[in-house]
Amino acid sequence: MSPSLDSYRAEFPVLEKQLYFNHAGVSPTSLRAAAAVREWMDDVVQYGVKHERQWEAHTEHTRKLAARLINAAPEEIAFVRNTSHGLGLVAEGLDWRPGDEVAVATSLEYPSNVYPWLHLKDRGVEVREIAATEGGVTPEAVAAALTPRTRLVAVSSVQYASGYQTDLEAVGTLCERAGVLLCVDGIQSVGCVPVDVKRCKIHFLSADSHKWMLGISGAGFLYVAREVLPRLRPVLVGWRSTTDAWNFHRAHFELRSDALKLEEGSQAYTGVYALSAALELLLEVGAERIAARIRELLTLLDGELKALGWDTGPAPEHRAGILTFLPGAEDPRALYVWLSERNVSLSLRRGRLRVSPHFYNRPEELERLVRMARDFKKS
Incomplete structure (x- = not known):
């Protein structure tokens, strides 16, 4: 049997310090x-x-x-x-x-x-x-x-x-x-x-x-x-x-x-x-398995952000590893800075927040991101 995806998390110590969703920018490398x-x-x-x-x-x-x-x-x-x-x-x-x-x-x-x-x-x-x-x-x-x-x-x-x-x-x-x-x-x-x-x-x-x-x-x-x-x-x-x-x-x-x-x-x-x-x-790990996990994570995030009334993209049929969003009436740059100060790694590109998880990220990490974004909206 193939090792579980979670078993690879030990290869990436950065996960102990940050919520890391910036693989479209610069990835952490592995211990190996x-x-x-x-x-x-x-x-x-x-x-x-x-x-x-x-x-x-x-x-x-x-x-x-x-x-x-x-x-x-x-x-x-x-x-x-x-x-x-x-x-x-x-x-x-x-x-x-x-x-x-x-x-x-x-x-x-x-x-x-x-x-x-x-x-x-x-x-x-x-x-x-x-x-x-x-x-x-x-x-x-x-x-x-x-x-x-x-x-x-x-x-x-x-x-x-x-x-x-x-x-x-x-x-x-x-x-x-x-x-x-x-x-x-x-x-x-x-x-x-x-x-x-x-x-x-x-x-x-x-x-x-x-x-x-x-x-x-x-x-x-x-x-x-x-x-x-x-x-x-x-x-x-x-x-x-x-x-x-x-x-x-x-x-x-x-x-x-x-x-x-x-x-x-x-x-x-x-x-x-x-x-x-x-x-x-x-x-x-396998390319198909990697793609499936990333797709699962982005589908989850897409639904959670839309539930907040926030604009997301691209549509699932045009999506690979990136989901971008606009936080409603909130300032995207302000949210980006707020999240960065709380050890969340993502990017701001052309006025939109860009989230790019990899196969070793967990669904609960994306859920935590959404909770933090909701907290920012309330503050």
Whole structure:
């Protein structure tokens, strides 16, 4: 039998100090991820480079875990520092032509999925706006934004501020029919809900691990579909980008054909070890089980907040791991500050309070949040 979800709470000591509902912002990491970092640190302190081959083997193990989580192949995974890094590698590495267009909802998206595309203006690439609908991107809005010059659609799997989940399968089918590349900012979905890059026909997906993956900042991965790897030119190259990477005695510049060509130099092993432990934890619990628990928690919270007469969103059919709300006639910022002072961790995004629990949160923790919010309303 699988361990109970409650049994994982011991991995997260932060729960002893806070009501933690801020996984769409920055997650607490686990004791096992911290132990993995210490394992590598202790090794290099005690033995220097002696076990470098083991570090490399652990890196490839981590690559396989990342691929498994999103239904990709290991050779389609490159390690990146963060989501912005991965999206930037895509934006700067494609063979753009003057007059090409990128379709993106600049009014909704987190800046990481806007600025890399705007930065292409001096290469003659134009950004075409995808119209926002109820705080999200719909397949219909994507279809309306496409023109014969569209080369790429850039979209978040889940919008960071509203919590609206994009129907990536429908958007992927649309892009395939139009011959358009699909690039996804996956940081608000990977680790929260099942992600299948093949079923959704995604060409690129970038995600950092410090949110739903329960890793640490500065460690993430970029997925590049095998069929588009030849079209993506590395922005930076180094010894690791090449086919004879470990032969330092000659210059043999032949780029790798897989996603590892995007990794130019030495690995950030602390991040890799933390990411490995975080991914093992997620896979151990199971993506479907994680999603079901989060859905249960948000359904409970949604009902309780509506009972107070407060506005909530997104609707269940568009929800992943985020529920936002407005506290009636109360000032959202004042409630946010009041809750923060009482050790409740959540976020304020675009004037709405954002709640994002994970699988180890309990229903009674959400009920406690509602009681506290009710107390604020009375005060």
